[in-house]
Amino acid sequence: MSIDYSEKIPNNVDLAGDRKLQRALESWQPNFLNWWVTMGPAVPTQDVYLRTAVDVGKEGWAQFGHVAMEEYRWGVFLAERGDDRRIAFGEQKGEPVWQQVPGEYRADLQRLIVIQGDTEPASVEQQRRLGETAPSLYDLRNLFQVNVEEGRHLWAMVYLLHAYFGRNGREEAEALLQRNSGDLDSPRILGAFNEETPDWLSFFMFTYFTDRDGKYQLGTLKESAFDPLSRTCEFMLKEEAHHMFVGTTGIDRVITRTCELMREHDTTDIAPHGGIALNVIQKYINFHYSVSLDLFGSEQSTNAANYFTAGLKGRWQEERRRDDHLLTEAGFSIDLVRDGQMTQDEVPALLALNLDLRNEYVKDCQSGLKRWNKILEKHGFDERVYLPHVGFNRHVGLFREHQVTPKGDLISADVWAQKVDDWLPSEADKTHVQSLMRPVYEAGKIAGWIAPPSNGINGKPFDYEYVHLA
Amino acid sequence: MTDAGTTTQAQPSSGAETTPAVDFDREPGSYKHWKLDVDDAAGLAYVRLDIAEDGGIVPGYELKMNSYDLGVDIELYDITQRLRFSHPNVRAVVLTSGKDKNFCAGANIRMLAQSPHSWKVNFCKFTNETRNGIEDATAHSGQTWIAAVNGTAAGGGYEMALACDQILLIDDNSSTVALPEVPLLGVLPGTGGLTRVTDKRRVRKDRADVFATKSEGIRGKQAVEWKLVDEVIPKRTWDETVRERAEAAAAASSRPTGGTGIELPPLQRTESVEGIDYQHVHATFDRDRGLVEITVDGPDGGVPESLERVHELGAQFWPLAMTRELDDLILRLRANELELGTWIIRTRGDVEDALAMERVIETHSKDDWLVNEVRHYFKRVLKRLDVTSRSLIALIAPGSCFAGALLELALACDRQYMLDGTLDEDDSEQGDEAQIMLSESNFGTFPMSNGLSRLGSRFYGPGADGDDHIAKMRQETGRRIQAVEAMEMGLVTDAPDDIDWDDEVRIMLEERASLSPDALTGMEANHRFVGPETMESRIFSRLTAWQNWIFVRPNASGPDGALRKYGTGRKAEFDRRRV
Ligand SMILES: [Fe+2]
């Protein structure tokens, strides 16, 4: 029996010529489909207007059409690169990159790939039931697009495990399907990926803040001396950009609608009018931002330093940085609490790589805030949204033991307990947001708490039938 | 262990980690330090130590007072081998000195002081193995070694005597036996001395303590009383009494008489930058990966099973030829290739042919002296592997012949990988898969130094558990066992299929190569020797380990340490803290 591999599994890794890889992927694929059916989107559909990557080139990477989701062609792609790529940092800087996993780094590389791979299906599981309350077919389609691409990202990581890590890699690939978000016995590896995404505001926040963490993690792996990992991550970053677009524009539209309702009813208390108040949006920002900061790990990390020195994981835009790329001498300034005061300290740069990455992330997050404040400004409001202090609501790192307000003041645990509902979504806020979540499945219609998008997908209008429900 | 007459400090060679290549080829005509006299009719051999002062294996020291270095011991090893294979009628061996008043002063101190750590360790390991070989000859070949200590035996000199079955000491009011390492050199009598004094000669531990700290040693009646020697013999009756004792030992020997010895011709060996090639054993170096790939060829077309033919073939008899080559390879790699930290072991040949070796050994090792020698020689070479400080990995692939005795090579390894299936699907037929086979000889024919078979060590368990497992294995002898089953039986570490084989093996080897060589050596030595201790295993696992620790401590090897200060007229300065 011959199978047209480029048809069944679009790829640019010569799957057709690699019998070993075929056998590995073929035994994995049924389990993946089984996982997709049981853990993937819960709303039954006939087909969805989706983008499928069939190639890495300009034409190939975004082909649109209605497809039945279980027939989606999850592919395997590596970004194209020149042959002469060199290691850009660490002890082996300047040497040719690796096309095979060096045994010395097998365990570390496998761990990095497994952790990244674990987040991909996790977010699909977290968002499984969201389709039941989609505010429009356009949004439903975007949710599914994000979901199938997270599925493809899982494929990308599984490809690496299958192609380069032998039997152990295959076992890890299986385990990626066996752990499930929120499962008490077998949860996803990172805590943040075990919380259900309960509503669409959370979904937009997640795609804005948490997918952005993913973008930065992929950015560090894109620098890796292990070339197949580097090229895989580079291609994933393209898709990741779309997920963040869903988040950015989603929050745009919620804020736009909030402005309209405030104007219409001349009050900030728009909950009774079916909207989401600006202070609730701020609390959601506070929550998702602070939880995402935790994903960067401790500010000081010897693991990150070891990965850097070994060439496994670089810094954001490593090659554009103008320093020695070794960091054996450099220092780095770090915020911390000492004797009850916020203060700064200087630590070896090599140990502060997680913080370096987090700082890049924080800068990037600011751009969304600017954008949303422009919407507020355009609608004539003086209120502004903002990012809370990096020490706010942290469960990982130097601020873990401290209570810090969104403005950055140190407070006692008692004061925190009194004020927490002002800063993080309260039960009442969540209940209200939940109450707004009613599905709107009619083409061209949209829920009352969110504005329609300014453009449709791929030149199609907003009222296009993006999804045919079953 | 003295090096009297020198007052200048030994110059530690500055490029201490570069050592000259060591060669283990010797033959009686070229001995520099020994004289071997064989009295075939009487069944006696006299082995006389008469060290050439200027005959050191490396420059930088003089071998005064019958003190030895590695070169001296390589010749001794050659003697022990030739006595066993070329002199079947020798039933007692007298080890004595060709120098007046001086039996042997032990290892040369200037040599030790100038040697890098790796050289010291290798030297001690080899000398230990040779001493064990002497005991093995006494126990299994009916060649009883008798030390005729005709002058002072100090340090390694007394340790050499301890390896013999009897120690006769000349009673001249000056010759002593001594272990002066602790008081004079700040190291241990590490060539089995401490262990044999208590375990073999049963010297009471408090007396052993006194003896090992008394640099001048003990002589005469007290030496007998303390069981340090068996007998003191007056000078004037020395020669006759020694001969009487030797004749008595020869008379009591089980070694069959009337045999004709075989020649041990020089090994045919091709050396190149890529490796070392013998007729049946091949080694390819991979310096980038820090490993050597060793392939042992099975017999081509089987092994003759008639005794006449075995004797006629002599050194060409495949089991003996292969064992000699493997022995030489192990010694060379250990001494000369320190950075090839992983040895991959493969075999190549037909399973049935390989098993012929077993059959000859099982059938004849009890009644034929040569077959018996081959068996014990292969046993000793396997023991060399056991104590080799390299990672040993067996790769069992189609076309290999890990069966019976050759399976011991795989079992001696730290890990065994067996290919499940074949690598080239299109070209192979069923039955081409890799197979291993157990035989009787995996159950005690080639014991390890802990007294257990390699299977016994592998499945060591509390009482019945371990025994049960071994009993089950016994039922599986003579059957071809493929990868999946071998895995289930616990005979291999992993059985990757064709998809995984290359990656699994490559990654495992690279991973291994990235680990600390010292930690690996310690870990492997711990895992290889489970369960019970014997005197032999105690010498390697305790005495040697302690000695090697002491060797790296500044109190011994530092600029002010005892090894360096010895012979300078100045005292060592110790760091007095006990650790
Ligand atoms: Fe992703």
Ligand SMILES: [Fe+2]
């Ligand atoms: Fe994503």
